[in-house]
Amino acid sequence: MKVMDNLYYTKDHEWLRIEGEFGFIGIADYAQDQLGSIVFVELPEEDDEIEAGEAFGAIESVKAATDIFAPVGGTVVECNFDLEDEPELVNDDCYENWIIKIKIEDESEKDDLMNTEEYKEYLETLDEEE
Amino acid sequence: MDVRKTNIYHEHQKLGAKLMAYSGWEMPIEYKGIKDEHKAVREKAGLFDVSHMGEVKVQGKEAEDFVQYLVTNNAKSLKDEKIFYAMMCYENGGIVDDLLVYKYNDNDFLLVINAANVEKDFDWMKSIKEKGNFDISLENISGEISEVALQGPKAEEILQKIADKDLKKIKFFEFFPEIKINGIKCIVSRSGYTGEDGFEIYTENENIVSIWNKILEVGQDYGIQPIGLGARDTLRFEANLPLYGNELSKEISPVEAGYNFAVKLDGDDFSGRDALVKQKEEGLKRKIVGLELLDRGIPRHEYPVLNEEGDEIGFVTTGYKSISLGKSIALAMVDIDYAKLDTEIYIQIRKKQAKAKVIKRNFLKKNYK
16 A cells, blocks of 8 residues: 655545645545545535534545545635546545645644554554454 | 355455455455446446345245235246246335246246345245245255356357357246256356346356356456446446345335336235235325436435425435446435426435436346347
């Protein structure tokens, strides 16, 4: 399973990349692999205010719909509308193809997330459960 | 409850299948991916392990009378070595299960039922036998029989290579009570659950793995793929074939579900008939319709259906972004006032209400032979 450096991760397998006051949010390789062929991405509205842990959108495979949760809170400043027409981009490269860009409200919320090393360890515990 | 494994389980592992518990069985959900597998069945051929299905033998001099009373279709007009699709109903018209009925002759039938319902169905059959005091024997042979389904436009060519009889001799919903596949004695019917031509092959548990592997080997030149339960559901849905637990249940009657071709109200009596006749005479209050989404989104099982005012008027029974058609479609149970073609209604998808309209249920033309 591919894990990228310099990102923060949630237990639900979302990732967060911080650039200044902004954050880019996407889903990790583990999630896209579990989902299989992605056929639909539901995006929020720009200017929506979202809280950490809130479901701001959804990602759907052929079989089922899964919520996407915000790693940190903030205001949606941009959505990746390419995913409306080509949701499979998330399967192709889930780290390149972010889902939303937000203006982060409180950066200290990132302290509740896992860094790359911690996320790798977390994935190993999931493998053991299987 | 222990999760059971079919005899083909280790082959699924070797093929790299994603396996999941389904109806008490550890079953392959997908191998290469649902989309790929779905297309293989529509365009070439696919092989399904459906050994989890249940089989019950009905034998004896009143076998035909028993089956007639047990199911909604007219057993008395079914010819030898043919099959029909039917449902078993409670007295109130709710559905016990749907099934295929194989008729050998007036005294000998094979009933094929859903894996999740085997115990419930067998108990129901026993109660019907007692109630009517039918002179028959009932035998649940589910534990001894394995089944694979070969489906798709290339199915006949593939199976013919290892069959000792001419498959062209059986039309859709007919069967060979005895035929050798790769030298092994089987029952083979021309039938399936995909909307494509194809065959369902039954044999004893210990022989199924060699048949599974041989079909995949022979089918390689034709582009055959093993198919999981994921694509089995997308395929049957596009062909407007019902799934028990979705379109059919003990709260839904076959008339509401709209599978009237399997319900013969003017034939001899059967369990549930009076309730269904009454329902029809009084007029249906709700029924299952086809829906096409006009807004973006994917309708899913049990999502609420609303009218323009936002009142709940029904629920989605099955929905997908159709792989063959590329658009979001659904089957939904709705109040009769909203069942006319082109009626606009809404589906609650998470926080949003997506507009949809009623369309015909024949989403896709069936390719039966």
